[in-house]
Amino acid sequence: MLGRQTMDHEHLASLYRQMLLIRRLEEEAARAYAMGKIGGFLHLYIGQEAVGVGACATLTRDDYVVTTYRDHGIAIAKGMAPGAMMAELYGKATGCSGGLGGSMHMFDKPNNMLGGHGIIGGHIPLGVGAAFASKYNKDGRVTLCFFGDGAVSIQGFHEGVSLAALWKLPIVFICENNEYSMGTPLSRTLSQTDVSLKAVGYGIPHDRFFATDVLEVEQRIGQAVERARNESMPTLVEVRTYRFRGHSMSDPGKYRTAAELEEQKQKDPLIQARLKLELGWDAAKLAALEASVEAEVEAAVKFAEDSPEPDASVLEPTTYDGPFAS
Ligand SMILES: Cc1ncc(C[n+]2csc(CCOP(=O)(O)OP(=O)(O)O)c2C)c(N)n1
Ligand SMILES: [Mg+2]
Numbered sequence: 001m002l003g004r005q006t007m008d009h010e011h012l013a014s015l016y017r018q019m020l021l022i023r024r025l026e027e028e029a030a031r032a033y034a035m036g037k038i039g040g041f042l043h044l045y046i047g048q049e050a051v052g053v054g055a056c057a058t059l060t061r062d063d064y065v066v067t068t069y070r071d072h073g074i075a076i077a078k079g080m081a082p083g084a085m086m087a088e089l090y091g092k093a094t095g096c097s098g099g100l101g102g103s104m105h106m107f108d109k110p111n112n113m114l115g116g117h118g119i120i121g122g123h124i125p126l127g128v129g130a131a132f133a134s135k136y137n138k139d140g141r142v143t144l145c146f147f148g149d150g151a152v153s154i155q156g157f158h159e160g161v162s163l164a165a166l167w168k169l170p171i172v173f174i175c176e177n178n179e180y181s182m183g184t185p186l187s188r189t190l191s192q193t194d195v196s197l198k199a200v201g202y203g204i205p206h207d208r209f210f211a212t213d214v215l216e217v218e219q220r221i222g223q224a225v226e227r228a229r230n231e232s233m234p235t236l237v238e239v240r241t242y243r244f245r246g247h248s249m250s251d252p253g254k255y256r257t258a259a260e261l262e263e264q265k266q267k268d269p270l271i272q273a274r275l276k277l278e279l280g281w282d283a284a285k286l287a288a289l290e291a292s293v294e295a296e297v298e299a300a301v302k303f304a305e306d307s308p309e310p311d312a313s314v315l316e317p318t319t320y321d322g323p324f325a326s
Helices: 009-034 049-056 072-077 082-089 124-137 155-166 195-202 214-231 258-265 269-280 283-306 312-320
Strands: 064-066 143-148 171-177 206-210 235-240
Touching: 009 049, 009 072, 009 082, 009 214, 009 269, 009 283, 049 072, 049 143, 049 171, 049 214, 049 269, 064 124, 072 082, 082 283, 124 143, 124 155, 124 171, 143 214, 155 171, 155 195, 171 195, 171 214, 195 206, 195 235, 206 214, 214 235, 269 283
Parallel strands: 064 143, 143 171, 171 235, 206 235
Antiparallel strands: none
């Protein structure tokens, strides 16, 4: 964000810690899912962590974030407690949505995490609405709106970007281009596979880069956030990334070769960040950081395991009065 000339290893370590925390939480979630402790859908963010972590590092707590169903990592990066995230996956009452939403509905009001949404592109106008409110109320907040490459052919994307451009709203649209929509490669869904160029049709700035280096993600998204905050001008940023797991837990990923997956894993942003820390940071500090992540993950799993199921009495008020209406 500050255009760091020399590498600030303490800062990189804090970003690495978040990426590692997300990776380990999701590995444990996958394990719990295989054991039948988590039900429904589970879309893992493994491989894409640098996007959410680098992007959210540019925000304040007041700023808004909204995303799709691949939301666990982004929620953690926006400040959600790991226990609340894990308990939600377990469907427990202590989860961020009271255990009623599950994997696709990571909401966190105190951190202005506006969800987790299952309808492709449907949340993009919601993000635009949040940005409109910020401009109207002059509260100085910025909204980051994340979505997948599969969303850019959808009505909600075009309506959202069009209005944000017309009204010059403080929002950054972040397309996490992981090259696939479920099992369909980008080349079979888009005639123009440079997603960032969609911005030209709406007259807003755009950017496009690979999310290999979390510091670069922070710096490039930071430019767009500053533009939103200082000039109230939206930006469309296409961040090239890759998911190492299937679309969801039920996807064996047969539409891509083992060689392709292996090649992408060689560029794993988490490993890249760790290598930089190994070279330029204190080894004992790195070991302590990793041990603290393990302890935090273990505590989150224990919290979820030990938490109670939601009581049936919450169904009526949450259905008819709206969740957590107060
Ligand atoms: C409107 C709508 N159509 C279809 C679906 C089914 N669906 C769920 S995920 C998905 C693919 C989305 O791919 P992408 O936007 O690239 O996100 P990724 O899963 O790669 O993160 C589809 C088509 C849906 N949830 N919503
Ligand atoms: Mg995709």
